[in-house]
Amino acid sequence: MRLLMDIHGVPWNVAWKITRATMAYTNHTLLPEALEKWSVTLMQRLLPRIMDIIFGINANFMAEVAMHWPGQGERLRSMSIIEEGGGQHVRMAHLALVASFSVNGVAQLHTQLLQQGLFRDFYELWPHKFNNKTNGVTPRRWLAGCNPELAHLITEVIGKGWITDLSQLKKLEPYANDVNFRNRWRNIKQSAKERLVTYKKSQHDGDLQLNADALFDVQVKRIHEYKRQLLNVLHVIHLYDRIKRGDTHNWVSRCVLIGGKAAPGYLMAKKIIKFINNVSNVINSDPQVGDKLTLLFLPDYRVSAMEKICTAADLSEQISTAGKEASGTGNMKLMMNGAITIGTLDGANIEIREEVGDDNFFLFGLTEEQIVARRNHYDPLAIIDMDDDLQRVIHLIESSHFNQFEPHIFDDLINSIKCPHDPWMTIADFRSYIDAQKRVEDAYRDKDHWTRMSILNCANSGKFSTDRTINEYNNDIWKLTPQPVKHK
Numbered sequence: 001m002r003l004l005m006d007i008h009g010v011p012w013n014v015a016w017k018i019t020r021a022t023m024a025y026t027n028h029t030l031l032p033e034a035l036e037k038w039s040v041t042l043m044q045r046l047l048p049r050i051m052d053i054i055f056g057i058n059a060n061f062m063a064e065v066a067m068h069w070p071g072q073g074e075r076l077r078s079m080s081i082i083e084e085g086g087g088q089h090v091r092m093a094h095l096a097l098v099a100s101f102s103v104n105g106v107a108q109l110h111t112q113l114l115q116q117g118l119f120r121d122f123y124e125l126w127p128h129k130f131n132n133k134t135n136g137v138t139p140r141r142w143l144a145g146c147n148p149e150l151a152h153l154i155t156e157v158i159g160k161g162w163i164t165d166l167s168q169l170k171k172l173e174p175y176a177n178d179v180n181f182r183n184r185w186r187n188i189k190q191s192a193k194e195r196l197v198t199y200k201k202s203q204h205d206g207d208l209q210l211n212a213d214a215l216f217d218v219q220v221k222r223i224h225e226y227k228r229q230l231l232n233v234l235h236v237i238h239l240y241d242r243i244k245r246g247d248t249h250n251w252v253s254r255c256v257l258i259g260g261k262a263a264p265g266y267l268m269a270k271k272i273i274k275f276i277n278n279v280s281n282v283i284n285s286d287p288q289v290g291d292k293l294t295l296l297f298l299p300d301y302r303v304s305a306m307e308k309i310c311t312a313a314d315l316s317e318q319i320s321t322a323g324k325e326a327s328g329t330g331n332m333k334l335m336m337n338g339a340i341t342i343g344t345l346d347g348a349n350i351e352i353r354e355e356v357g358d359d360n361f362f363l364f365g366l367t368e369e370q371i372v373a374r375r376n377h378y379d380p381l382a383i384i385d386m387d388d389d390l391q392r393v394i395h396l397i398e399s400s401h402f403n404q405f406e407p408h409i410f411d412d413l414i415n416s417i418k419c420p421h422d423p424w425m426t427i428a429d430f431r432s433y434i435d436a437q438k439r440v441e442d443a444y445r446d447k448d449h450w451t452r453m454s455i456l457n458c459a460n461s462g463k464f465s466t467d468r469t470i471n472e473y474n475n476d477i478w479k480l481t482p483q484p485v486k487h488k
């Protein structure tokens with residue numbers, strides 16, 4: 001608007017028409033901390049002309065809302081680009097909604113929640129603006145590039161068309177029934193696990209024992225309470241507790257890998273990292289545990305680390321509180337490389353499960369609707385009271401078993417999950433998660449069955465290519481003419 005009017009001399013109405021026909025808004029999260037609000041006084045000082053234009057846009061917008069809903073002052077207040085009270089603030093998401101011809105979320109559930117929740121009024125006013133574009137990942141990096149052995153095997157049996165048309169992976173499905181193919185698939189996963197072990201040993205100082213025959217249980221993503229790395233650790237402590245009390249009949253050895261960075265100012269996230277490391281130290285140095293269970297924190301998580309990790313994962317942990325993960329893309333990278341998901345009905349997990357089928361996905365946890373309904377009467381202490389396994393886990397943590405020489409460092413972490421107002425409701429999903437992990441063990445004991453599931457996960461990951469995503473953006477929003485790629 002500023003460039004069109006002030007630099008190119010276009011009048012307001014024309015500039016607004018061009019702007020509104022040009023801008024498209026993709027929302028990436030529902031978490032309020034990611035929806036920016038900027039102080040009007042700050043903007044008036046630093047960007048006075050921009051602030052003038054925003055006021056102008058808002059005045060016109062408020063007139064439009066008033067015409068659509070006469071006499072509804074509350075609606076004007078809640079939809080306004082300017083938030084009143086406690087000093088005025090510019091709601092950047094509202095500005096984007098008003099100025100764009102298209103608004104999209106990044107997975108079906110996320111888009112549905114935008115329409116019913118955060119942007120409900122805007123959806124009522126402009127339903128035609130809203131659309132979904134489920135995220136994807138590029139198969140060039142996340143399969144062909146990072147996993148050349150698996151890529152060669154796939155190409156050998158179905159040709160190389162999958163690299164630019166990932167839906168062709170579906171042709172792998174019949175090979176899930178081929179013993180010889182399954183053995184080759186399993187050997188490739190095994191050598192990826194061994195490579196990751198060697199890489200980790202070279203990073204670690206010396207004495208790290210990692211068993212490449214164990215189930216590689218992987219959760220790699222930014223550290224955040226909604227992603228519930230803590231739920232994962234509660235399960236690890238439960239397994240440790242089972243070993244300590246001798247409940248190890250038919251044991252499936254596990255190597256639990258948790259990786260991720262915490263934002264610099266996010267104290268709770270840093271405490272979660274400290275907690276993972278402390279639990280890891282206790283478990284990994286206990287001779288009674290041996291290689292039945294290993295917990296490892298992977299520092300310095302980044303794309304180049306994920307390129308190694310995703311090839312070696314057996315199990316993909318996607319355990320966020322339902323309704324909080326907009327899409328997730330780590331889930332797609334891991335699926336593409338033959339990991340099986342244990343997950344909640346959140347973000348793109350829902351679509352992953354639709355593609356691969358319920359038999360090849362370990363589902364657990366409350367749904368988004370159940371989470372909302374439960375909030376009013378959530379009583380974690382009562383849940384702990386009723387669940388012996390959970391009681392033992394909480395007792396171990398509260399007895400300072402993992403912080404013997406660092407008193408009270410995990411107090412606020414414990415309090416956060418025991419609080420009835422815990423927004424992430426970790427305790428609510430504990431039992432269901434533990435039961436799903438038991439089903440994981442049953443499945444992993446039958447190596448042939450597991451490998452079949454692994455192949456089917458890869459075979460049904462075609463939807464999660466960015467090629468599909470980008471084509472949808474272009475067909476529905478950008479309307480550009482595709483140019484043929486010229487190969488040199």
Ligand SMILES: *Cc1c(COP(=O)(O)O)cnc(C)c1O
Binds near residue numbers: 221222328330331
């Ligand atoms: C894929 C990826 C992410 C996103 O992971 P989610 O599990 O979807 O949150 C974050 N960081 C890195 C380095 C990644 O490769």
